[in-house]
Amino acid sequence: MQIYLPIADLPVNIFVILAIGLAVGFISGMFGIGGGFLMTPLLIFLGVTPAVAVASVTGHIAASSMSGAVSYWRRNAVDIALAFMLLGGGLVGTVFGVWLFTLLRSLGQLDLTIGLSYVVLLCIVGALMVAESLRAIIRARQGKPVELRRPGSHTWFHGLPFKVRFKRSRIYVSAIPVWAIGFIIGFVGAVMGIGGGFLLVPMLIYLLRVPTATVIGTSMVLTLITMASATVLHAVTNHLVDALLALILMVGGVIGAQFGARAGARISGEWLRLLLGLLVLAVGVRFALDLVLTPDELYFIRPLEGGS
Amino acid sequence: MKLRPLALCLALAAPALATPAAAERLVASVSNHRVQVSSSFTGEELVLFGSIERASNDPQRRGGYDVIAIVNGPRQNLVTYRKDRVLGIWVNVDSRVFDNVPGYLAVLANRPLDMIANAETLRRLQLGLANVVLLQRAAVTIADSSLDDPFRLAFLKLRQKQQLYQEATNGITFLTPTLYRASIPLPAESPIGDYEIDVRLFADGAPIARTNSAFEVFKTGIEQVMTSAARDHSLVYGLTTAMMALVTGWFASVVFRRD
Numbered sequence: 001m002q003i004y005l006p007i008a009d010l011p012v013n014i015f016v017i018l019a020i021g022l023a024v025g026f027i028s029g030m031f032g033i034g035g036g037f038l039m040t041p042l043l044i045f046l047g048v049t050p051a052v053a054v055a056s057v058t059g060h061i062a063a064s065s066m067s068g069a070v071s072y073w074r075r076n077a078v079d080i081a082l083a084f085m086l087l088g089g090g091l092v093g094t095v096f097g098v099w100l101f102t103l104l105r106s107l108g109q110l111d112l113t114i115g116l117s118y119v120v121l122l123c124i125v126g127a128l129m130v131a132e133s134l135r136a137i138i139r140a141r142q143g144k145p146v147e148l149r150r151p152g153s154h155t156w157f158h159g160l161p162f163k164v165r166f167k168r169s170r171i172y173v174s175a176i177p178v179w180a181i182g183f184i185i186g187f188v189g190a191v192m193g194i195g196g197g198f199l200l201v202p203m204l205i206y207l208l209r210v211p212t213a214t215v216i217g218t219s220m221v222l223t224l225i226t227m228a229s230a231t232v233l234h235a236v237t238n239h240l241v242d243a244l245l246a247l248i249l250m251v252g253g254v255i256g257a258q259f260g261a262r263a264g265a266r267i268s269g270e271w272l273r274l275l276l277g278l279l280v281l282a283v284g285v286r287f288a289l290d291l292v293l294t295p296d297e298l299y300f301i302r303p304l305e306g307g308s
Numbered sequence: 309m310k311l312r313p314l315a316l317c318l319a320l321a322a323p324a325l326a327t328p329a330a331a332e333r334l335v336a337s338v339s340n341h342r343v344q345v346s347s348s349f350t351g352e353e354l355v356l357f358g359s360i361e362r363a364s365n366d367p368q369r370r371g372g373y374d375v376i377a378i379v380n381g382p383r384q385n386l387v388t389y390r391k392d393r394v395l396g397i398w399v400n401v402d403s404r405v406f407d408n409v410p411g412y413l414a415v416l417a418n419r420p421l422d423m424i425a426n427a428e429t430l431r432r433l434q435l436g437l438a439n440v441v442l443l444q445r446a447a448v449t450i451a452d453s454s455l456d457d458p459f460r461l462a463f464l465k466l467r468q469k470q471q472l473y474q475e476a477t478n479g480i481t482f483l484t485p486t487l488y489r490a491s492i493p494l495p496a497e498s499p500i501g502d503y504e505i506d507v508r509l510f511a512d513g514a515p516i517a518r519t520n521s522a523f524e525v526f527k528t529g530i531e532q533v534m535t536s537a538a539r540d541h542s543l544v545y546g547l548t549t550a551m552m553a554l555v556t557g558w559f560a561s562v563v564f565r566r567d
Contacts, residue, residue: 004349004496006531007538011350011496059553066557071565112399224557228550235546239538243549244347244530250553254560291397298392299462304385304405 007242008052014248016046021252025064028253029260030267031276032068032216034061034195034223037122037283039249049302050111052242055234058227059246060253061195065224067254068261072217079168079214083221085175086200089182090226096183097190104191115291117192121199122284129202129277136270169214177207186226195223198280202273212269333361334509334517336377338492344528349496354523356416356490360509374417374424374510375480375488376435381412381472381525382501388463404459405445411499412472413440416479416490425513433508433515437464437475471495500525 003014020042028035036057043053072078104110160174181203185196200219204210210218235241264272336358343352360373385407392401417424421436431439442460454460467473472495480490492505502524509517527535537545 002348002350002496004345004347004531006347006527006534009497009500059549062550063553063557063560066554067560068557070558070561074565112397116397224554228553231550231553232543232546235538235549236542239542241538241546241549243534243538243545243552246549247552247556250556254557255564258560258564293398294393295391295398297466299388299390299459299466301463301466302387302389304387 003244003248005048005242005245007240008048008056008245010047012046012245017245017248018252020046021060021249022256024060024249025253025256026260026263027256027279028061028064028197029068029257029262030264031198031260031272032201032219032264033197033276034065034227035197035253036061036194037118037192037198037280040194041283041286043245048242048245051238052240052245055231055238055240056242056246056249058195058230058234059241059243060249062224062227062231063246063250064253064257065195065197065220065227067257069217069220069224071258071261072220075217076168077214078217078221079166079210080218080221081164082166082169082178082210082214083218083225085164085178086182086185086218086222087225089179089184090186090189090222093183093186093188094190094226094230095186097187100187101191114192115287117188118287119284119291121188121192122280122287125199125202126277126279126281126284129273130281131277132206133270133274133277137274140270166210169210169218171209171211173208181207182222185222189226189230195227197223198276331363331366332373332509332511332517334375334507334519335359335361336505336507336519336521338505338521338523341523343494343523343525345500345525345531346527346529347531349531351496351498352494354492354494356492356505356507356521358488358490358507358519360486360488360517362486369511371512372485373482374419375482375490376421376424376508376510377414377416377480377490377492378435378506378508379412379414379416379492380410380504380506382410382499382503383408384411384499385409386463388459388466390459390462404463406463407443407445409442410473411501412494412503413437413467414473414479414492415440415475416492417477418480418482418488420477421475424510425515429513429515435508437468437473470497472497472499494525498525500527 001014002011004011020039024035024039024042027038039057039060040053043057044050069078101110104113160176162175163172164175164178165172181200185200188194188199189196197219200222201215204215204219205212231241336356339355339357343354356377358375385405386409388404388406389400390402391398394401415436421430425435430436434440438455442463444457444459464473471493474493480488482488503522505521505523507519507521508515
């Protein structure tokens with residue numbers, strides 16, 4: 001069934017959009033990420049312009065994060081204090097990210113920058129996650145105890161001042177790295193048009209040693225707030241949020257996320273991280289191929305932005 | 309001032325250039341003057357009907373009549389980028405702005421254009437995708453670049469692939485020697501706005517009459533409400549979308565609650 005999207009100015013098959021929502025929702029529920037890094041490229045592939053895709057996906061991510069966050073909240077698996085401290089850094093990062101975004105767009109190399117950042121970021125994060133989870137799996141196979149928390153192994157930033165105790169996560173760390181992580185997520189999210197959950201979850205686990213019990217719920221609360229504000233910001237600044245597209249994606253997304261969350265609960269942490277690492281790596285390689293392989297068409301047309 | 313003698317020459321020459329004693333009148337009308345884009349819009353095919361009215365003293369046209377119809381959609385500014393390999397990766401190295409070009413362009417005729425008129429006439433009247441003038445801008449200078457410019461050719465090729473530009477030399481059929489019918493295919497991606505139809509009558513390779521018609525493509529119903537809300541009440545629209553997201557997410561977590 002075809003439906004005409006009012007802002008994207010494009011007819012799409014409603015079931016294709018629903019299926020994409022379901023699939024990405026399943027993945028986001030399973031790994032506790034927003035899935036923007038998967039959704040945005042898929043929509044662009046369907047013919048939605050990148051600007052509309054980025055703007056509309058924010059609504060979808062807000063909805064799936066909301067659905068996940070409520071479930072984690074009921075299970076008391078959200079560290080709200082940690083989420084709000086991350087948010088503080090995140091808002092500053094978003095402002096800097098939007099500034100860089102505007103600068104790059106005026107220089108005319110935004111596409112290339114986004115492509116390269118996807119490649120670098122996804123490949124590095126994916127490879128690190130695959131390597132780490134494989135080591136953990138091999139350790140578990142050899143019968144060694146799983147070392148998720150190593151109380152003695154403090155890294156250098158555990159010596160930093162302004163220490164805060166996060167009761168729910170049972171960690172005692174300096175506020176500086178928490179703010180820094182929030183800043184990076186906000187910055188990267190604004191420049192690349194993603195929620196940043198796939199970056200945030202490993203950072204919280206490996207750097208702050210947040211226990212796996214609270215990491216996904218906390219990440220979802222943060223994503224929920226940033227993406228809901230991003231939806232409003234995109235609507236006000238660019239007028240490019242397609243509410244109809246977002247609604248179809250949301251409906252598919254929240255249903256998929258529920259099933260994903262249940263599937264994720266049955267898989268052990270290492271295997272979950274390995275799967276997510278492989279997925280992130282695959283998307284990164286896909287972007288790298290796009291940059292390296294000779295395209296079918298050397299020319300492409302875009303509407304002229306701005307008045308100049 | 310210098311131009312005045314030239315203008316005078318042209319004015320005197322004009323009746324001579326047009327076919328003498330051409331009294332045929334061309335009539336055209338389109339089946340639907342207001343094309344509605346609703347949520348079920350997947351493109352539409354308009355029908356253009358028309359006839360050639362002959363007076364009793366009109367000359368006999370041995371070669372019969374030919375009709376060429378040009379449909380121009382709303383004007384847009386479009387950028388064409390060219391990629392090239394730099395340090396192993398494909399980068400946008402060059403771009404041209406196409407200024408004020410039609411967002412939709414269809415050239416319809418009853419037979420191949422080169423059989424209707426000679427190349428010179430076609431070029432002068434900008435008939436056919438190969439002859440239409442597309443203003444290009446590189447950096448600061450505006451230029452109507454040559455007809456075989458690579459950016460222009462790539463632009464035309466890409467627009468034709470999207471069916472936003474098309475040339476159909478079987479797009480017009482004559483029902484009787486003086487009654488013709490054309491179908492104007494509007495793809496789903498057709499831009500919103502005003503469309504102009506320019507119809508020209510040819511006989512023996514010369515243009516002898518001309519008429520025009522127009523139609524409008526506009527959004528209606530929920531499409532129109534959402535477009536105007538997104539533009540005119542963007543804060544309310546954004547807040548509503550965000551609220552919709554939160555409610556959808558909350559609702560799902562309640563519906564699927566298991567504990």
